[in-house]
Amino acid sequence: MLPLNGVRILDLSRVLAGPYASMVLADLGADVIKVEHPERGDDTRHWGPPFAGGESAYFLSTNRNKRSITADLRKKEDLERIRQFAARADVLVENFRRGTLRSFEMDYESLQQLNPGLVYCSITGFGPGKDQDQPGYDFLVQARGGLMGITGHPEGEPTKAGVAVADIVCGLFAGNAILAALYRRTVTGRGAAIEVPLFECQLAWLANRAQEYLVSGVDTGRMGNAHPSIVPYQTFDASDKPVAVAVGNDQQFVALCRALDREDLARDPRFGTNPGRVANREELVRALKIEMSKHPAAELIATLQGSGVPCGPVNSLAQVFSDPHLASSGMLQELQHPSAGLLKMLASPLLVDGQRLQVRRPPPLLGQDTGGLRPEDW
Numbered sequence: 001m002l003p004l005n006g007v008r009i010l011d012l013s014r015v016l017a018g019p020y021a022s023m024v025l026a027d028l029g030a031d032v033i034k035v036e037h038p039e040r041g042d043d044t045r046h047w048g049p050p051f052a053g054g055e056s057a058y059f060l061s062t063n064r065n066k067r068s069i070t071a072d073l074r075k076k077e078d079l080e081r082i083r084q085f086a087a088r089a090d091v092l093v094e095n096f097r098r099g100t101l102r103s104f105e106m107d108y109e110s111l112q113q114l115n116p117g118l119v120y121c122s123i124t125g126f127g128p129g130k131d132q133d134q135p136g137y138d139f140l141v142q143a144r145g146g147l148m149g150i151t152g153h154p155e156g157e158p159t160k161a162g163v164a165v166a167d168i169v170c171g172l173f174a175g176n177a178i179l180a181a182l183y184r185r186t187v188t189g190r191g192a193a194i195e196v197p198l199f200e201c202q203l204a205w206l207a208n209r210a211q212e213y214l215v216s217g218v219d220t221g222r223m224g225n226a227h228p229s230i231v232p233y234q235t236f237d238a239s240d241k242p243v244a245v246a247v248g249n250d251q252q253f254v255a256l257c258r259a260l261d262r263e264d265l266a267r268d269p270r271f272g273t274n275p276g277r278v279a280n281r282e283e284l285v286r287a288l289k290i291e292m293s294k295h296p297a298a299e300l301i302a303t304l305q306g307s308g309v310p311c312g313p314v315n316s317l318a319q320v321f322s323d324p325h326l327a328s329s330g331m332l333q334e335l336q337h338p339s340a341g342l343l344k345m346l347a348s349p350l351l352v353d354g355q356r357l358q359v360r361r362p363p364p365l366l367g368q369d370t371g372g373l374r375p376e377d378w
Helices: 017-027 057-061 076-088 100-104 108-114 138-144 165-188 198-204 207-216 250-259 263-267 274-279 281-292 297-306 324-329
Strands: 008-011 031-036 066-070 091-094 119-124 192-197 233-237 242-246 311-313 332-337 341-346
Touching: 008 017, 008 076, 017 031, 017 066, 017 091, 017 119, 017 165, 031 076, 057 341, 076 108, 091 165, 108 119, 119 165, 138 165, 138 198, 165 192, 165 198, 192 198, 233 281, 242 297, 250 263, 250 274, 250 297, 263 281, 274 281, 297 311, 324 332
Parallel strands: 008 031, 008 091, 031 066, 091 119, 119 192
Antiparallel strands: 233 242, 242 311, 332 341
């Protein structure tokens, strides 16, 4: 019995933030019907290579545990069918340009008359304000929203994250908001109109870096792999490859110095507390770099972990997918896909009652459920 069994979600969104939100809820048991254009489908179906059985890896990554139907909202019969699904849905997710769905009477106010309990989640580029009608794209939001300003090395150019994290986090915010609205509905019986703007989500998860600036007025900018408020908390070059070291408190710093046979650093009054280590970052990091470079990465990690110092390898994707913990975690699953055959997929990271959530349905082919799924049976 999954937590969201019986929750019906009509997903009119495409690309990443909306589909990611609905996938997170589908993993938890919700019945998600993905609505796609009959010819184009979701844009991400074409974002490749690589492809598996004609399906892009990008689309496969965000659409597990869903069904797919097709509809062209410009056609009266298709629009009426989708409105019938909306009348039965608990949740509707959409990321059309602001106001677009109003012309189809698929906006919240119109659908609320059909379905007063509907939780209607709109993912937008920008929330209410000067640019509320502008579209939002992950890369542009990472740039404008400050993430690229704090990502990369000081001597290099601003750098986006390697994954579309603005979209992903927006999807997670959307999932949280939907669950909160569903909970409130159990008390009030009423649905809700939720807006989740991509730009504002990006600002929200600047977290400590945003608050540091608001408190100090100082923009520390790009720091590579170093941390603005904790030292040592960065990568160090072992003799063969980088190692990540995350010393979060003074006791761990003492353990690090002992493991490196540099207890003199722990006794140095400049480095005894974290604020002191931050103030004297350059001198301390210079000394630690010398010590770290004397050892191969595997040996260094074993020594530091054995001393209680948080550390680990800097892995490539190939190394991640051969990691023994991943292999034993149940998060990498295999299932049959109708065109790709046996498909390996990452499952949800969540466990419910100690059990790993399963990929129950492979990502759907375009419109594979159109003929067999009627609104009255949903």
